Amino acid sequence: MAKELKLMKGNEAIAEAAIRSGCDGYFGYPITPQSEVMEYLMLEKPWEKTGMVVLQAESETSSINMVYGGAGAGKKVMTSSSSPGISLMQEGMTYLAGAELPCLVVNVVRGGPGLGTIQPSQADYFQATKGGGHGDYQLYVLAPASVQEMYDFVFDAWEIAFKYRNPVMILSDGAIGQVMEKLYVGDYVPRWTDEQIHKIAPWATFGKPASRDHNIITSLELDSAKQELHNQKLQAKYREMERNEVRFEEINCEDAEYLFVAYGSSARIAQKAIQLGREKGIKVGLLRPITLFPFPTKKLAELSKKVKGMLSVEMSAGQMVMDVKLATEGRCKVEHYGRFGGMIPTPHEVLEALEEKIIKG
Amino acid sequence: MTEEIIIAGFGGQGVLSMGKILAYSGAMQDKEVSWMPSYGPEMRGGTANVSVIISDERISSPIISQFDTAIILNQQSLDKFEHSVKPGGVLLYDPNGITKPPTRKDINIYKVAATEKSAELGMAKVFNMIVLGAFLKVKPVVTEEYIEKGLLKSLPERHHKLIPDNLKAVETGKELVETVHTL
């Protein structure tokens, strides 16, 4: 594949990836710090290049339901927003999960709660991985740590979404959304033709030919026995994801006595903290979960038998640390270090926390 | 080589675009680069700053709190970032509007009267390029030919006719920079 070098913001990379990955429709509503996604799309006019539809909706409630409509009709559709907007979308998210609709939702997280701040945060981990809307459901959650991953994960999202008929979330943050880095982009993937959609998504509502029964997209089943079966089917799908779709990156883990566990921006900061730590002779590594659901539970369990302690570094009051504790089951010391409300920890702070809470503590 | 830079000033001084040109030029020269802006209400008339990293290696964190170089264009930014320059690092500032000049003795301090010069030339728009020139004189992290390539890549085509003026401004900045204090 021909690779072209660009310099782009993370948010712009999402938009560029949408166009190049054959996305059919983007529906969104402006909110800082992710507004560049729709701005970029509107400037690029993909409807002239690829036929992709781009629409500014009247609210996040509306944009997520536009995604529901498009996804139910078998199209590759997406939206993006930031924390308060994603909260407003939670109704739509649970309907999408219930109706098993493949789609992509990007959350460029900012600090909360409430209107909070517009600065980067990772405090939406629970919302993304433990529901957020009502009912038992899971999103497939990807956590990019670079502009390149913002781009690449859009392509990966379509794969997973249609393989499992499940909504996918890219859980990013204001820093990754706003930072500009080098980006290598590939060739355009053509949008699916109607014939391809009929084959890939035979369940979708694109208009009923005489040859088949009418397709229905709904999350409603009034018969509880049937609804339980549907729930069991969903759970089986999530277990399948846990078996097959876990992704993580190990950095300096081979000889590590201590581990940082961090995703997204925090993982970048932790990498810098590793350099500082190693200069001081501390053997520290990083386990970076790339998928937050499914979580690299097995890998962490394995590592917990080798290391003396783990520090979960998050821009939150301590959310992922609970999954780390569940995975390690007390085999090693696990603590959390975080800043919140839009504050970003420095590598020095992170290293200091490792020394204080894990090495000395 | 890794150079971690903060550029800070008022919104509208071309802080973000100076950073962008620097980052593009670095990328053209096959370096790893990152450009991390402050964003939000600051963009609209208040203070603006951007961290730029240019490195021969993969960049770990694009979010940095200590800098090899601080390029400072107003008093608020000087107050905020003077103490974030790493010992032995560089502080470059435009004296225009500076009432409390930097006082640190453990860093190298330079000044460039870019506001004054750009007003004198009647070219307020290339102010930031004069500052960039001054920085490149002190720290030649990218070479001139790549600055031109960076400008070509970062500016929309309709602005390409402005590139010669911009390059001239870079030269002006190189000549204009003055040493205040060196180690």
Next chain:
Amino acid sequence: MVFNQDIIKPENLVYKRTNVLTDAVMHYCPGCGHGTIHRVIAEVIEEMGIQDKAICIAPVGCSVLAYNYFNVDSQGAAHGRAPAIATAIQRLYPDNHVFTYQGDGDLAAIGTAETIHACNRGENIVIIFVNNGIYGMTGGQMAPTTLIGMKTATTPYGRSVELNGYPLQITELLAELPGTYYVTRQSVHTPAAVRKAKKAIRQAFENQKGKKGTSFVELVSNCNSGWKMTPVAANKWMEENMFPKYPVGDIKVNGEKVSK
């Protein structure tokens, strides 16, 4: 002797159920307008030959299961969101016929924003709005279109302006928006009314075929169980009370307001 098989022949057929309705038994109360409205829409789809292009967006409310009855591809919407869903599908499949089927609570209360903005963008969709002035499915609570003085489960002493504000004439409001091309109000309580309603629904789908913008058809209907009346009494009450507030007739045709 005349046997059944001698009578049941195509040439003797005077009326036939449209195949755009499924065989599912409808759950609607006897005397309710939903069944008739479903049939009329289905007949229009059949007559226009657009069954393979029609996509129904069902609401939350009494007609939540409309997708089981219309023999076309269908989606069940979250409460009030049908116009947003229809917007996306119609834009992604511009040659299809996407229509929403919504009640007064769905369209004029929780979904007001979606309704107004879809109409204001002039989305090329058909909106069928069934107004019976009450929340039927949840047990007869006040709707945005409930009349002043009308008793419901949440206005047990009658709707009062002080407590509940005024009935919302959303249809007149939508007719003010430049995006709406056709806005009409009909009913299905008499055979003549059914014929007119069918004509209006046909017009709406024809407009859509011509990509004219939003066509909005309100159908004033009864909720005899919610109103706690017999079907006959409910229709009479509707004529006497609902029609003065919600007068039947075209409000906007071919993008022009109809002068009264």
